[in-house]
Amino acid sequence: MTFRKIDPSPSAYNYQLLIKHILETPLIYSPEREIVYRDMVRYTYRDLNRRVHQLANTLASQGVEPGSTVAVMDWDSHRYLECFFAVPMMGAVLHTINVRLSPEQLIYTINHAEDDVILVNEEFLPLLESVKDKFTTVKKIILISDSGKTPDTSLTLEGEYEDMVNKAEKSYDFPDFDENTMATTFYTTGTTGLPKGVFFSHRQLVMHTYGMLANMAAFESQAPITSKDVYMPITPMFHVHAWGVPYVMTLLGAKQVYPGRYEPEMLLKLLVSEKVTFSHCVPTIMHMLVSSPAITNFDLTGWKVIIGGSALPRGLCREALKLGINIYAAYGMSETCPLLTSAVLKPKMMDWNEEEQVKYRCRTGRPAPNVYVRIWDPQGNALPHDGESTGEVVVRSPWLTQGYTKDAEKSEELWQGGWLHTGDIGYLDEEGYLQITDRLKDVIKTGGEWISSLTLEDIISQHEAVSESAAIGVADEKWGERPLVLVVVKDSHKDKVTEDELRDFFMKFVDAGEIPKYGVPNRVQIVDEIPKTSVGKINKKDIRTQFTS
Known part of the structure; x- marks a missing residue:
């Protein structure tokens, strides 16, 4: 032919x-x-x-x-x-x-x-x-x-x-x-x-701009973006071009507001004085904002915020929604420019009650136009999109980096088999939504079974006393690893909740069938703070060093 x-x-x-x-x-x-x-x-x-x-x-x-x-x-x-x-x-x-x-x-x-x-x-x-x-x-x-x-x-x-x-x-x-x-x-x-x-390349950035524009603006959703929006990034511009959104908002000719150093008072001042309607940030920044005593002085109704960089816990999602913030998750990585998926709701979901919507707002999301997402088993076989079959997430798109600078070996590892390997594990459900269940390197392996650290963090985030959390696996002579969950308690609940009470909270989710009994952590430890990386993500490397050495 x-x-x-x-x-x-x-x-x-x-x-x-x-x-x-x-x-x-x-x-x-x-x-x-x-x-x-x-x-x-x-x-x-x-x-x-x-x-x-x-x-x-x-x-x-x-x-x-x-x-x-x-x-x-x-x-x-x-x-x-x-x-x-x-x-x-x-x-x-x-x-x-x-x-x-x-x-x-x-x-x-x-x-x-x-x-x-x-x-x-x-x-x-x-x-x-x-x-x-x-x-x-x-x-x-x-x-x-x-x-x-x-x-x-x-x-x-x-x-x-x-x-x-x-x-x-x-x-x-x-x-x-x-x-x-x-x-x-x-x-x-x-x-x-x-x-x-x-x-x-130029081509990749332009293609990413149009792909993100289609994803955010063309489809009916809970938070459509248009040229009428007022945009303020709360993701550093050094981090994947502020997720590529400044290119999108420039193409739209939208009003743009740049906050300089991230200070809660300045962010809130600009939000109100410039009438900001659209932002994006990592969960730790949103947590910082919703935890600020000054937040009650501002009306944030209708502020659309995309959460990326880490999973959006349901507890944080509910706290933001209470303040009128139109919050939802998106997913990508430095190597993907970054957009892969976003948790835009389908039209039929817009009439659902808040609790039903929270489940999907916190999903990793639906693939953007021109993004192909597949779930592979360890042998490289594609798994069904049934909401259960879990494996490595591999992707293709016209805007993925073609390799690592001056590192041919790592570049080939990244692109093994002609698909970019994200290093994440997850599943695709019948609605076409991706759910990341963990990083391959962060999943907790106990007694031959996998436990998702992200699931444990999401569960404990729903306790009224919990401000932040992080879950890791610690060595166990019998089971190989067992979960340890670190928790920062809200100021309003300090000295009012015990570690045993927090651990017992997980049993509700065992009874509901969300996690198996072996997924309940051996220990929940209350700490003053949780280590973060340079871009505000939970630093599990530091946590492991601190709690397993």
Whole structure:
């Protein structure tokens, strides 16, 4: 069989999927809509476009050219949004640095990514100073300052971002080039070994933008997103491009609000004063907000919030819904750009009562358009979508990273069999919803049976005294492993609940058939805090070290 290929006219334009095209639409549909940074900066999409051109000229004056790597160390800001566009639109690569890395991890990522220029917020100068003697490729450093002042530093600075951008020419000729050109890179911090670099092309980021747009805006759901929404990310912009949502909201020309450093008071102030209607964050941030004493002073009715990075516990979901927050889960990972699934409700589910909806709002979700999800057994055989058959989650989509930077062996492991291996285990139900039951490395193996740490965390989150929780497996001579659940108790219940009472709470779910009796933890331990990773996830590596060593 011979496939017929298109033979284009010699003069036909070969339209490449480039990030610069995303910026074209808001300049037509909503050029005067605002972009806001804290209570400090307010400008329009027309201004954003001009500043993107000026930033490109600024970077070019510092030697940035196609193939160069420009790194950014900043809080979530309008400046970061400008970098999301200007750097890749030049044909350079944007490296979004995790500002919470240790000095050893930081210098590793800077050198491994071969950064040429670093844009650094004044607050992170001490961190950069601590590794400057180990730079191997860095040529220029540009200061980012809210104060406009140049601080004392041992680093050689080329100038201050705002001053340089304002003085630059207002027009830059962004070139056409192959859509498979690398646009961004960043590093995922696992629980073992050095950070792994992932990378994404222009084509992948544009495809992800349209896939996310279709997922959030095209289908009838409990929380549709439109150009009328006011968007504020509460996920760091260094973390998978703030989940890719700034590209989506820019394409829509929606009002965008950037909060800088995450402070509960500032977040709540901006939510109300800027009339924010849509955000996304990890569960720990939502927990911080709903636990803040100030929350009762604000009306958050109708605020749509996507929870990702970790599972959305039913207890937290109920607490948010009580405050009028339209909350639901989504799923992805650094390697997937990140969107894979989201817990958008089907039309028939919209009339369900709250408790019925909570079950599906906390599901890992339905695959987004152009995402294929399969469940494999250990032999690589596909399992049925029956809500019971559990195995490894493998995926395909046009926006998945094609490998790890300079690591052919790990890249092949990631893509073994032509499907990206998520390292998660779960099942697909008859409605097409994915449910992650655990990470392969976090599942608790007791007496030859698996117990989901996520299920145990979800159950204990529903106790009225529980603020946060984490479950791990600890060595057991007879059973191999047994569950240990750590709990942070709400201030209102301190000294009013015992560890035995919390353990007994699990028996209700044994009686209801949700977990087997062997799934009840041997011990529930009340602690002051639970360790977190640099992006706010529960750090089970640290917990295991602390409680099993």
